[in-house]
Amino acid sequence: MTDIIDEFEGYKPKSIKILSKFGAKTWSKIRIETQVGISEGTILPRNKYAPDGFVEIKLKNGYNIGIFLDETTKIEVLSQEPKMEVKFDPITPPRNKKLPNLVLMGTGGTISSRLDYVTGGVIPAFKPAELYAAVPELSNVCNLETEVVYQIFSENMKPKYWLQLAQSIAKKINTGVEGVLVAHGTDTLSYTSSALAFLLKDLQVPVVCVGSQRSSDRPSSDAAMNLINAASIAGTSDIAEVVVAMLGSSAHDYGFIHRGTRVRKMHSSARHAFRSIDTPPLGMIRENQISMFTSDYQKRSNNQIETTAAKNIEEKVGMVYAYPGMPIDLLDYYLDKNYKGIVIAGTGLGHVPSDLFKSLARAQDAKVPVIMTVQTLWGFTGMDVYENGREIQSYGVIPGQNMLPEVAMTKLAWILGNYSNETEITDLISSNIAGEITLGEPINGYQIYQGVESQIPSQIKNNSNLKQQKSSKKKKK
Template sequence: MPRVLLLHTGGTLGMAGGRPSALRPAAFFQTLRRRAPELFQLADIELELFSNLDSSEMQPELWSRMAAHLHRRLPEFDGAVVTHGTDTLAYTASALSFMLRNPPCPVVLTGSQRPLGEIRSDARLNLIDAVLSALQGPREVTICFDSHLYRGNRTRKVKVAEYDAFESPNFPVLGTLGVDATFEAGLKTRGAFRLHEALDPRVFFLKVYPGLDPALPLQLLPHVKGLVLEAYGAGNVPIAPELGRSLQPLFIQARERGIPVLVVSQAYRNGVDLTLYESGAMALAQGAVGGADMTPSAALVKLMQGLAEHPRGGEPLARFLRTPVAGELSVGRPTVPPPAPKRRRPTRVGRVG
């Protein structure tokens, strides 16, 4: 039988107790064998307990440890499944996609909206689909949820109380597991399997909103090494000086301090193009990098890795942020439609004679 590593990190899937009382971590493996014996008919599964945490406790240090562990273990298996809480699942999937370059087998993350021990749990099917995806899916880091396989660094959690909790707004699914299971080819392998576990977590995520006082992020600059800015639309921010809330000083001071600024969009679909509007052009002139159609979670983790691998910043870091590492952003095609042409006012024609 093919061999699959099942690495448990915690989350709702492996918890017990529940509604109306609070969920609590529980012995996962016993429940797994009792509730999902079909898994062991698909593959020779080796169970490992990496951690038993609510995913809100997941931190960059744990990503690095997890990536190093998987780097050691993956060559021994035909696939790997990582069980994880849904709240930070997209962050962890993004981190592993950047840290595990050219994995020798599929690495599939999954979780559930209800614990495996509950009657109406989605955990059992998610686990079965994840193991099948680890055996037949593309050799990259993915998320398997609600019978769909997504590229890990393209995925966002969009729902809290429904089973179809994840979507990939700017990239097609890599697999559909219905009556038949079909998979796409995924990323092409480029070179040897390598580990890039270093991260610099001194990054701040700033969401632009009406009424944001620029004095607040300006006070943060001395304490951070990088900034992910979630702007409006194609990368727009307020820059009108007469209203007193221009963010132009933020970009200017960030450049003076050598702090990279990576701009992503609040829009769910499409992405950033800093050449379209005046405020984007200002950001470009001050050295900001457009994040194209990267998800906010992928941008945050990629900047952490970029700071660790290019501590001097500058153009090497900017080039790293602009270049796809694991299929996390689109290049070579527009990520936003061109602006609509301006309407011309009709000309009044006077009556003649």
């Protein structure tokens, strides 16, 4: 049975029966004739979650297609190809004394993954050293040391992992490296970047978090460009804080430099998915040339100050999304489970249903700090405007100003893990520690630098032409 599974990776009984009839199996090069036509290609493993009765082949042009199989199908096996594996042998390139010395710390994620043909998903696979081999252009940018910290998808990140990562980064920085790259899955990249911004103190070099929306073995992957951009930022910029480097436009011709506490993944699949919220990005990188949009960031210095990482982090911090009809026991759950802090993503200017007020009072009595943020993402809490907001504050809820909900969560985890004085905790929550709170929303914070500016004129023109064509067709009718 195992042999059959190995020969027909991911295929189900109906497909296996027809393929076996002609002696075909995965990685067979075939010529297949159906009622639709004739195709030639190599049989790929099939997504085991896909329906039965199909064969998937890779054509000569590199595209994959699925072909329906039935009793009329004819298959000619042309040859048996070796199993396709995307593999990069780790290499150690010669060191160039003129280039900066960087360290790439791998945690997993799509940037260090490959496609699993059988499941149709991506799996952690590449070590950082293999990434270097996959992107040889890095040798023109830096001398790169690699270290595997974790090999997990970002949805499996935990607060204790942020702490361990921060401690590893601080240790590396103090050995004299000129910049740090953190290869990370994009789904929770903004959580990690903000956590590192709070956990690391006295940074003297850039810590650049980087990911990719498509796995490294795909021709359409953004991994190479993002890695090269990140290495350029880590090695040549004057930044000395935690930032995120990802593609900035749908044309994939430049990358943005986002502050680690003001960035969020804003699209589930687009490669230019990351946006700075409530503020423009810190800068742009195009063809290894960095252009900063502001001078308001932490800069490198010649001070021989040791970078340190926090010693603790509080893992029991909950986050709640306010919504109409939310049950009153939702906050009580966290309090019953002895959570030490709660972040609320409130509606509008920072509101929750009044049914929850008793739970807020309970949190206040238990000295559990509650931070209110806004689920609109852009904009500030305004809890003095409406009666609801004023009453919420009377229960000790702390306005989060314009902190993103996930940033408030990582900040609270850092604060509660390292401070115990109630007044000090409240003051730290309301203070701008790592650029997580801005004084106001600039006019260009919401409307521009969203990665589509250069495409807007052509999009408007295309839409106008389409309307004219439709109008013309109607007139002809």
